[in-house]
Amino acid sequence: RECKRTQGVSTTDLVGRMLLMTKAHHSNIDEDLDYRKHTDNFGKGPKGHSPWTGVSQFLQTSQKIIQFASGKEPQPGDTIIYVAGAFDLFHVGHVDFLEKVHQLAEKPYIIAGLHFDQEVNRYKGKNYPIMNIHERTLSVLACRYVSEVVIGAPYAVTADLLDHFRVTLVCHGMTEVVPDKDGSDPYEEPKQRGIFQLVDSGSNLTTDLIVQRIIKNRLEFEARNQKKEAKELAVLEAMRRLEEEKH
Numbered sequence: 001r002e003c004k005r006t007q008g009v010s011t012t013d014l015v016g017r018m019l020l021m022t023k024a025h026h027s028n029i030d031e032d033l034d035y036r037k038h039t040d041n042f043g044k045g046p047k048g049h050s051p052w053t054g055v056s057q058f059l060q061t062s063q064k065i066i067q068f069a070s071g072k073e074p075q076p077g078d079t080i081i082y083v084a085g086a087f088d089l090f091h092v093g094h095v096d097f098l099e100k101v102h103q104l105a106e107k108p109y110i111i112a113g114l115h116f117d118q119e120v121n122r123y124k125g126k127n128y129p130i131m132n133i134h135e136r137t138l139s140v141l142a143c144r145y146v147s148e149v150v151i152g153a154p155y156a157v158t159a160d161l162l163d164h165f166r167v168t169l170v171c172h173g174m175t176e177v178v179p180d181k182d183g184s185d186p187y188e189e190p191k192q193r194g195i196f197q198l199v200d201s202g203s204n205l206t207t208d209l210i211v212q213r214i215i216k217n218r219l220e221f222e223a224r225n226q227k228k229e230a231k232e233l234a235v236l237e238a239m240r241r242l243e244e245e246k247h
Contacts, residue, residue, distance in 0.1 A: 006064070009135060012228075014089070015221050017130050018214040060134035068141035070148075072109075074166070079105035082167045084113035084153055084186075086120040088129040088207045090139035097173045097201035098145040104169065104199070111165055112140050113153025123155075123178035130207070156186040162193070171199045175206070 074080055081101055087094055102108050114136055120129040129136065133151060140149050154161065157170055170190035180186050190196040214221060 006138065009138070012225050014130060015214055015225070017127070018211045019218055019221075020127075060137075064138065065141070068138050070141075070146075072147050074109045074147070075107070078107045078109040079168045080109045080111065080166055081105065081169045081171060082111050082113060082157065082162070082165065082190075083171050084115065084155075084157060085173075086115055086124065086129050086207070087112065087136050087140050088120065088124075088131055089210055090131075090136065090143070091205055091207070091210060093201055093203040093205035094140075095143060095145075096203040097199060098143055100199050100201055101171045102145040104171070104197070108145075109147045110145055111148045111150060111167070112146050113150040113157075113161075114140060115155055116152045119155050122181070128207070130211070156180050156184065156188070157190050159189050162189065162195075168195065170196050172196070174198060174200050 081104065083098070083101060098110065098112075101110060114133060117129055117133050121127075131139065137149055137151050140146055150161075161167070162170070167190075170187065172187065177185070177187065185191070187196050
């Protein structure tokens with residue numbers, strides 16, 4: 001099934017980030033020449049550069065968010081459910097979790113809180129998140145089970161947040177809950193209110209596992225990207241020839 005490409009979002013770039021395990025992709029520092037050189041060459045054939053496969057900068061716009069957002073507001077009788085996390089490399093494990101959460105109520109309205117990149121890096125370490133906050137926002141908004149996204153949600157689920165969104169239920173998957181900076185439980189407030197629930201997605205797929213697979217199959221992915229690049233360049237060349245023949 002073909003999906004319309006989102007300008008600036010490149011799977012080639014994401015694979016490059018995973019292989020290099022660098023922090024440069026979600027920092028404001030533009031000093032990691034190794035990363036830039038790698039992303040410039042990853043999957044690139046010797047004969048040129050395809051605008052489709054090549055790495056490009058993702059620029060978030062309000063119009064882009066509107067295209068992905070459901071635009072639905074909570075209705076009377078809806079069960080407002082809040083979930084929070086990184087939702088990095090949005091994968092089937094996330095979808096399975098959100099589907100299970102969606103099944104908890106007759107009329108669910110799921111709000112997903114996405115943590116800022118720096119917060120995700122604090123509790124996940126290494127070079128996480130692989131995708132920045134803007135890319136993760138569109139990924140989660142595209143999911144049919146999610147009605148709203150809080151961009152840059154606080155790590156601790158506060159009373160203000162619960163009251164503001166009139167949250168009925170707070171859910172978390174079976175993954176580890178890392179304490180907040182002060183050592184407190186980020187879900188302390190919903191637990192005190194008796195509205196916290198653990199949900200088993202039934203999937204063992206994690207972002208870490210995907211990264212491990214990519215690293216393990218590095219040569220295959222590089223060959224795949226070079227082959228893809230060559231095909232796209234052939235299409236570009238054919239299009240150029242057609243234009244020349246017209247003139």
